[in-house]
Amino acid sequence: MKLTCSSVDLQTHLSLSCRAVPSRPSHPILGNILLSACSDTQQIHLTAFNLSLGIKTRFLAHIETGGQVTIPAKLFQDIVSHLPEGDITVSVQPEPQETEDADPSWMITLTHASGRYQFKGTNPEDFPQLPAINGGHSLQIPTSSLSEGVQSSLVATSTDEAKQVLCGVHLTVQPDFLEFAATDGHRLAVAQTATQVTETETTDEAQAEPTQLTIPTKTLTELDRILSTSKPENPIALYYCQGQVIFDAQSAYLTSRTLEGQYPEYRALIPKKFKNHITVEKRQLLKALERIAILADPKNKVIRLTLDKKNQHVLLTTATENGTGQEVIPAQISGKDLEIAFNSQYLIEGLKVTKTSDIRLQINETHSPAILTPLGGQNLTYLLMPVQITG
Amino acid sequence: MKLTCSSVDLQTHLSLSCRAVPSRPSHPILGNILLSACSDTQQIHLTAFNLSLGIKTRFLAHIETGGQVTIPAKLFQDIVSHLPEGDITVSVQPEPQETEDADPSWMITLTHASGRYQFKGTNPEDFPQLPAINGGHSLQIPTSSLSEGVQSSLVATSTDEAKQVLCGVHLTVQPDFLEFAATDGHRLAVAQTATQVTETETTDEAQAEPTQLTIPTKTLTELDRILSTSKPENPIALYYCQGQVIFDAQSAYLTSRTLEGQYPEYRALIPKKFKNHITVEKRQLLKALERIAILADPKNKVIRLTLDKKNQHVLLTTATENGTGQEVIPAQISGKDLEIAFNSQYLIEGLKVTKTSDIRLQINETHSPAILTPLGGQNLTYLLMPVQITG
Incomplete structure (x- = not known):
């Protein structure tokens, strides 16, 4: 694998995706970033996943040879954040294996105008796949509507994990508006953003009920960060099925579990x-x-x-x-x-x-x-x- | 006691003096600020003292009736830092004593355009006096020279309190330059700032040796903060005698113990x-x-x-x-x-x-x-x- 990209692009996208790297990984591999380079699309994908929230960002680069590798996230981000503005080259070579049954490893070389860094990467095949949604529903929502609703409601979510479903924002998708509700039992925030939601795909024959999802606070905090880097008029694609939701902005893709359980009937309050x-x-x-x-x-x-x-x-x-x-x-x-x-x-x-x-x-x-x-x-x-x- | 001052002046001077309020006071009174108002000079003095470092700041105000009181430092600073720009009035009234041998206390009323705050102050007579220097030496040093020397040397002081004299900067005053030295045993910083030092007063008949003082890191960190609010061309008066040093900038007065013990012969290194x-x-x-x-x-x-x-x-x-x-x-x-x-x-x-x-x-x-x-x-x-x- 060999590629050249702008240090600023790599910094921006790495700092977005690294938000999904757990501070204390339950499995060592989750402390890594999966770097994938595709020579056909000339794109770099950076993926992080804490088994609940996954963030994959993408940006254009010059990909000489495609491939993928997992890289220690903290070390990679530390070095990349200190790089000077300009082009940097990343090349990845397999390391000779000392014994036949040793885990394969890769040497990553990061070169900029005046310096060179080398560190080991591990097997990209060990990195868990982000959940995909096959079937289910798909919507197109303008960035500005999603962003406004998230920012207005997040404050009222509960931080007490025992309160389960209250540790998230309850989103109701109606044809001409979105409703965001959050409550911790002491206060309730209900925000509506008028919008033209486009249902692009559904596998259900008939969907009489409006879509309702409860999305964890942490997911929406990260979504808000990603949305702040998108143009307000750009549409975000939202895919969901039982237990999973995906937000797909052009430059980043966020996948998250949803919170299960009946959300309180807040409108009556x-x-x-x-x-x-x-x-x-x-x-x-x-x-x-x-x-x-x-x-x-x-x-x-x-x-x-x-x-x-x-x-x-x-x-x-x-x-x-x-x-x-x-x-x-x-x-x-x-x-x-x-x-x-x-x-x-x-x-x-x-x-x-x-x-x-x-x-x-x-x-x-x-x-x-x-x-x-x-x-x-x-x-x-x-x-x-x-x-x-x-x- | 009654006075009117600008909220911005009070904020600025309170935040400077509060740096000498210990976070965990060894005596409750040290968690207070001493506020003194003098109707003759129309000045407010704010004093804080942790028994090692003392800071007294002064600024002009309209003093209707002079007096003094001690005020819980954290509470006072919290409220004052949130005040809107404009004039505020501080008035202090003695509280009726419930029993004859109860400690006297004062009600402090702080009034701004749209609000009023009241809290209790305690006996200003319990607040320890800042050390004074009678006799000893007195010098005039330009702010810029002092500031440059402090900023260049502070980094090399030791943070290990067992190293005593190394937890400070060693200042040597020569007639035409100041020398600041600091070392933690691994590195040594020696800064000289050319200056015209004026010896304004000395009680010794003849002083053959140049003045040498070792001043604690914390003192110089606060001095640097105070100097940054002074004009570079203003002179700072320095008074010292065995074990004590005083820096007198126009708006603030800083007193500190010095570190005792022989400073290493660093020049030979x-x-x-x-x-x-x-x-x-x-x-x-x-x-x-x-x-x-x-x-x-x-x-x-x-x-x-x-x-x-x-x-x-x-x-x-x-x-x-x-x-x-x-x-x-x-x-x-x-x-x-x-x-x-x-x-x-x-x-x-x-x-x-x-x-x-x-x-x-x-x-x-x-x-x-x-x-x-x-x-x-x-x-x-x-x-x-x-x-x-x-x-």
């Missing part, structure tokens, strides 16, 4: 009507919350909101043994005066995923769920359970 | 003559070393330099069980062909403190010390002990 509507400038509220959260109880992080309709402002307060804090935020308030308390972190995280300059907070009573929505542009409903007010 | 002189482009050598160091043995980090006089280049090589690397660097070489090995980290760190585009490496034999010097401008001698070449 969102109140249809509210008695109080508060509109505030998002940045002002966010900055005030970040200040006041410093004095909130480190355990439950409670801050209290007092709606003052007469003065058209919201009072944020906190009081712990460390001290007390209050902030006054001008607001448009309709409804009645009311006190309600939230976990400040959940409120801050919800505000951070809104992308509009103003937001609306809708509240019924002190003990019933409230929702936060951006005003204009972004279709996101962020539901928050209030915290019991004591004292 | 620097060879006067060399057989081999190598001039190379610094950036090229540094980048090549950073690449090749990845493949060096993680324990001793050895890389080998081969001088090739005929081809006027230096070959850098490394070989471990992980793989081999080589880099070729064009160089002007006078002397003879030679192989020598160094700890790559020490060489990299030495190169990083040089500020010139070209550097010179001077070598005698494979086993004798080599020196690295920047070419032009900066007066630095960085001596490196070679590593035994094996195999």
Whole structure:
């Protein structure tokens, strides 16, 4: 195998694919990157796989002789990340075997303008194949819709692995929109992105139900990273069948298991009507919350909101043994005066995923769920359970 | 006590002084900042002290009523760092004492345009006084000279506290230059900065010997931070006597213990003559070393330099069980062909403190010390002990 490529291309694609290399591989081979070079397509493929998430990136190079080899991922990435801009040549030669039953190995030589590095690669045949999807469904989704939905919902997923299906985002594909839902039991984010989804292929004769998948947080974090390198107007192909999903962007291909189990019926949790509507400038509220959260109880992080309709402002307060804090935020308030308390972190995280300059907070009573929505542009409903007010 | 100041001024000075707040205070009071406001000078002083290093910063404010109080440093800094730009008011009121023998406490109220924070402060009389120097010596040193010397030498200090005097920089004050020396036993950095030192005061009748002080690494790291906020042409006043040193920049005042004990006679270690002189482009050598160091043995980090006089280049090589690397660097070489090995980290760190585009490496034999010097401008001698070449 022999090829020449740009060091920048190799750096970019290696850093994307290496995200799927496990930090503590359960099998030594998973600590490697599979490098495949195809002389017909003049493409390099870099594949990493932690048995749950797989990332394969591809880019053009000058392939003199095709072939494949597995390379220690960390070492390879360390060296490549320090290479100067310019062309680099990778050549791979089989190593003479000392005994007949020894594992075959390869010598990889990486040459740039002023230096040369050599290290051993192992048998590419030992590298597990990424799961393929035969049959099942296939859709085309614009990058921007997928990206917006993922970014709006990821924050509300659970990090507690015992909560299984809550450790992911639940995606519902409708013909003219995508819905992304995530909840950790304390808050719920539901984002819709209007889009023209094209069903390109299905093996089912008739599909009455909309497609529903729960995709792990880690997968979507990596997908978001890959999408950020794609053009927003480019379509992403999505393939799925029982237990597996594949996202295929032009330059990278991501495969992941899905989370099995019934996702909660979250739509029923969102109140249809509210008695109080508060509109505030998002940045002002966010900055005030970040200040006041410093004095909130480190355990439950409670801050209290007092709606003052007469003065058209919201009072944020906190009081712990460390001290007390209050902030006054001008607001448009309709409804009645009311006190309600939230976990400040959940409120801050919800505000951070809104992308509009103003937001609306809708509240019924002190003990019933409230929702936060951006005003204009972004279709996101962020539901928050209030915290019991004591004292 | 009541005062108004700019939030930006408070943020800047608090972050400088808080560097002397110990992360785990041996006495609770040391986890505080002493805030003093003087109505005569209209200045705020912020003082932190970990019993070894003390930092007092000062800035102008509008002081309505003077006074002082100690404030929990972390909480205060957290809140202040989140304040919006603008004026803030600090007022301090004594708290009613519940019993007669209870410790007195103060309520601190911090008010900005849209919010108010209150927390308790404790007795400023419990805060230890920063060491003062009565008598002793006093010098005026330009900021730029001090800063350059500190930055060039700090890297070579030891981090092993058992090595005592080596955990600091040895400063020698001569009438027309300062000399900064640091060594950890593996390398030695000696920097000289030409300057007009003004001896402003001394209580000794005659001082035949030049001033010599060994100042702890941590002190100089913080001094460097303070100097970076001062104008290069401003003078710094240096006061010292047995065991103590004080640096007085206009906006901040730093006091520190010095390290006691005889500093090694380092000047004798620097060879006067060399057989081999190598001039190379610094950036090229540094980048090549950073690449090749990845493949060096993680324990001793050895890389080998081969001088090739005929081809006027230096070959850098490394070989471990992980793989081999080589880099070729064009160089002007006078002397003879030679192989020598160094700890790559020490060489990299030495190169990083040089500020010139070209550097010179001077070598005698494979086993004798080599020196690295920047070419032009900066007066630095960085001596490196070679590593035994094996195999």
